[in-house]
């Protein structure tokens with residue numbers, strides 16, 4: 001067995017919509033870093049805290065297996081993975097971060113009449129969030145076919161792959177460009193700070209508490 005780590009690890013998105021703002025928040029929390037040669041890590045200079053730069057989808061798994069103690073990730077990604085693997089203990093949300101806001105929405109072709117979620121009965125719904133969508137359909141008591149796509153969900157109706165979609169929306173420009181209109185919200189999302197469900201050594205637990213407090217301080221403008 002390898003020696004227990006004596007530096008805390010926090011995972012953030014390497015590149016993408018959350019990447020810059022996540023690092024910015026860590027800087028505002030008082031951390032300074034230098035990059036590793038392979039660009040996988042940023043080593044903390046002033047505290048024993050390192051930043052792991054990864055794809056956002058990998059963050060819940062890294063927290064679950066204890067490869068890092070904290071992570072910044074969209075609630076949509078965290079909840080989708082938790083729902084998709086029932087019975088597994090998942091990371092806990094310790095703070096909401098106020099950026100990366102979006103919502104997972106049902107959108108239908110502009111000309112399709114809409115009254116209520118019951119109108120989805122028997123339709124094919126394209127999404128990259130099959131578990132969140134299935135849970136919402138079950139809550140609404142609607143039987144529909146979930147078509148899982150990894151990208152370009154918004155063009156699925158035009159390609160004949162699905163009748164309607166369930167995708168993330170922020171400004172609504174993508175839906176509009178694809179002649180779709182939003183009719184229901186499945187999940188409101190933003191970036192969150194999540195913590196490993198594993199027990200931490202006293203040293204890492206103390207570092208995690210300190211970093212959480214510094215992040216909360218930066219968010220409330222106290223720093």
Ligand code: PRT
Pocket residue numbers: 013014015016017018054055056057073074075076077100101102167168169170171172173174175189190191
């Ligand atoms: O490479 P990696 O896997 O790390 O990144 P990624 O491509 O999976 O994710 P990325 O960077 O696109 O998004 C990261 C997180 O940002 C998401 O998981 C959400 O929590 C959050 N977020 C906020 C968004 C959006 N807003 C958003 N608008 N994620 C995606 N979108 C997409 C949406 O899927 C659609 O294609 O933007 C389009 C809609 O935007 P509007 O403005 O036209 O409505």
Ligand code: ZN
Pocket residue numbers: 055056057
């Ligand atoms: Zn991703």
